[in-house]
Amino acid sequence: MVLGVFDSAADALGGMADGVRESLFDSSFRVGITGVSRAGKTVFLTSLVANLLERGRMLRFTPEMEGRIEAVALRPQPDMNIARFDYEAHMAALSGRDPHWPEGTRSVSQLRLSVRYRPQGWLSGFGGPKTVHIDFIDYPGEWLLDLPLIDQSYATWSASVLEAARTPLRADRAEKWLRLVEAADPDAPYDEDVTQDLVASYGEYLSACRMDGLSGMTPGRFLMPGELEGSPALAFTPLPKARGRRRTLYAEFARRFEAYKRHVVKPFFRDHFARLDRQVVLIDLLGALDAGPGAVADLRSSMTDILACYKPGAKGWLGSLLGRRIDRILFAATKADHVHHTQHSRMTAIVNALLRESVERASFRGARTEALAIASIRATVEQEIEHRGQKIPCVRGRLISSGKEAALHPGDLPESPQRVLAEAREEAERGTGWLDGDFKVMRFAPPSNAARANEGPPHIRLDQALEFLLADRLR
Numbered sequence: 001m002v003l004g005v006f007d008s009a010a011d012a013l014g015g016m017a018d019g020v021r022e023s024l025f026d027s028s029f030r031v032g033i034t035g036v037s038r039a040g041k042t043v044f045l046t047s048l049v050a051n052l053l054e055r056g057r058m059l060r061f062t063p064e065m066e067g068r069i070e071a072v073a074l075r076p077q078p079d080m081n082i083a084r085f086d087y088e089a090h091m092a093a094l095s096g097r098d099p100h101w102p103e104g105t106r107s108v109s110q111l112r113l114s115v116r117y118r119p120q121g122w123l124s125g126f127g128g129p130k131t132v133h134i135d136f137i138d139y140p141g142e143w144l145l146d147l148p149l150i151d152q153s154y155a156t157w158s159a160s161v162l163e164a165a166r167t168p169l170r171a172d173r174a175e176k177w178l179r180l181v182e183a184a185d186p187d188a189p190y191d192e193d194v195t196q197d198l199v200a201s202y203g204e205y206l207s208a209c210r211m212d213g214l215s216g217m218t219p220g221r222f223l224m225p226g227e228l229e230g231s232p233a234l235a236f237t238p239l240p241k242a243r244g245r246r247r248t249l250y251a252e253f254a255r256r257f258e259a260y261k262r263h264v265v266k267p268f269f270r271d272h273f274a275r276l277d278r279q280v281v282l283i284d285l286l287g288a289l290d291a292g293p294g295a296v297a298d299l300r301s302s303m304t305d306i307l308a309c310y311k312p313g314a315k316g317w318l319g320s321l322l323g324r325r326i327d328r329i330l331f332a333a334t335k336a337d338h339v340h341h342t343q344h345s346r347m348t349a350i351v352n353a354l355l356r357e358s359v360e361r362a363s364f365r366g367a368r369t370e371a372l373a374i375a376s377i378r379a380t381v382e383q384e385i386e387h388r389g390q391k392i393p394c395v396r397g398r399l400i401s402s403g404k405e406a407a408l409h410p411g412d413l414p415e416s417p418q419r420v421l422a423e424a425r426e427e428a429e430r431g432t433g434w435l436d437g438d439f440k441v442m443r444f445a446p447p448s449n450a451a452r453a454n455e456g457p458p459h460i461r462l463d464q465a466l467e468f469l470l471a472d473r474l475r
């Protein structure tokens with residue numbers, strides 16, 4: 001595994017060595033990595049960069065296979081006002097003596113990777129090698145959930161959150177907050193004590209949902225406030241419809257909701273999501289399957305809401321920002337190393353089924369889409385174990401819970417993706433069991449002693465992901 005920037009590679013990038021200046025023949029493009037909290041964005045970006053710097057495990061990435069990549073290096077990023085993605089610290093965590101996963105992300109960061117390559121057929125063509133700069137953004141997954149808020153009013157948002165909070169899946173967690181909402185009079189004059197109680201109990205409700213693996217919680221900054229901790233822009237919750245007179249609780253909450261959209265949500269998406277050329281959507285499908293039907297139903301509806309924002313031709317602010325130039329979208333079911341490779345095609349089929357409706361609806365105006373089951377970092381090896389005369393396909397790795405090596409068979413994924421989705425809907429409503437109770441995922445620590453010369457961390461299909469995302473830009 002590799003740490004840091006290679007001076008020699010940076011030097012090989014010639015004219016780029018002195019800063020972010022781009023020559024006439026350079027090109028740049030932006031890849032957005034999207035996914036709700038814990039989907040695996042930070043690990044994906046870290047491993048992608050490490051495997052581009054050292055390409056020994058990138059066998060299905062054609063520019064590498066054809067020997068056309070001359071140098072890859074981390075370069076100064078174009079945006080001066082965003083933190084740099086701390087690639088070195090994440091790699092150190094993953095590849096140190098006691099390998100561990102990087103911390104959850106608390107704010108936004110950026111990384112620029114520059115690739116110098118020889119264009120196809122360059123011997124017969126004009127000019128020499130070319131350089132392409134690729135900019136990546138990492139951010140807390142919670143913030144993504146705010147995307148659908150932009151085109152919603154306070155009244156619409158309130159109604160949908162209240163409705164969801166009253167469903168059997170969430171009602172227990174929301175009980176205290178709902179009681180306070182019912183006791184509060186939205187038409188009464190604004191009151192600081194009432195507000196603080198409502199905000200505190202709403203925060204507890206959202207945290208409880210997150211603990212149970214649900215993903216549709218808004219506003220995203222309630223869970224991950226960043227520098228906004230304690231500010232009035234975060235001091236509101238949904239309320240039932242009111243007359244909306246001035247200076248009432250309702251009017252003040254509505255005003256804060258609009259301020260939150262204007263000062264927090266819009267600048268974030270304008271600065272980081274506009275001008276995206278390619279998009280990776282990471283989905284922790286196995287985590288959701290493990291958490292239960294509610295989590296799967298919830299993941300599906302969150303992804304539907306988020307993807308609806310990419311609909312080209314959508315009216316309003318969002319429509320003008322997104323979906324104009326994104327020409328490829330990769331849907332990747334992450335952490336595929338938790339199951340044996342014989343299950344991977346089922347994983348992909350479930351992701352396809354989960355997203356089909358929203359992808360079709362968004363249609364992405366000619367953008368190419370692909371679904372893959374991947375592991376950014378492969379934490380397990382495969383093994384077959386004899387059990388009662390049968391060979392059981394297992395994955396073996398070091399469990400985080402016990403620190404011990406274990407070989408596990410997490411259970412088979414259902415053959416029919418429709419069955420998963422139908423069960424998710426029905427079981428989530430009834431609040432009962434799931435997949436016959438026989439699917440269980442355990443968390444594995446990152447692999448130790450996986451470092452080899454000229455190779456990045458072990459992975460599953462990261463090279464195929466890269467082939468889809470980058471190869472045509474290196475022709």
Ligand SMILES: Nc1nc2c(ncn2[C@@H]2O[C@H](COP(=O)(O)OP(=O)(O)OP(=O)(O)O)[C@@H](O)[C@H]2O)c(=O)[nH]1
Pocket residue numbers: 035036037038039040041042043044101102103104105106139140141142334335336337338374375376377378379443444
């Ligand atoms: N086994 C395995 N686990 C993974 C992999 N990628 C991510 N994980 C697990 O998923 C967790 C979350 O990954 P992150 O990359 O931090 O997720 P994120 O999307 O950046 O999450 P936020 O920063 O909270 O938005 C990690 O701590 C690992 O436990 C993978 O490829 N294999």
Ligand SMILES: [Mg+2]
Pocket residue numbers: 041042043103104105138139140141
């Ligand atoms: Mg992260």
